[in-house]
Amino acid sequence: MKMGERSFPKTIIDLEKLMRLKTCSACGHPFNLGDPVVLACGAWEGPPRLIHEHEAVYDEITSSYIERKCFEARRGS
Numbered sequence: 001m002k003m004g005e006r007s008f009p010k011t012i013i014d015l016e017k018l019m020r021l022k023t024c025s026a027c028g029h030p031f032n033l034g035d036p037v038v039l040a041c042g043a044w045e046g047p048p049r050l051i052h053e054h055e056a057v058y059d060e061i062t063s064s065y066i067e068r069k070c071f072e073a074r075r076g077s
């Protein structure tokens, strides 16, 4: 693992993650090998989870990803 790089919590589904995660918390669909995913906060309880990159928004303020639905809900209220 390289240290000191600007590390966005962004990764790609490998076999280990595929076995462990199975489905995406944001859309409920199964992951596929090679899917770009990000560690994001969302409407679920508990810590950030890996979801498809296109279902998350990068929030500059908190330097973290947020599930798109959750982000829009927060902004709208």
Ligand SMILES: [Zn+2]
Binding pocket: 024, 025, 026, 027, 028, 029, 051, 052, 055
């Ligand atoms: Zn998804």
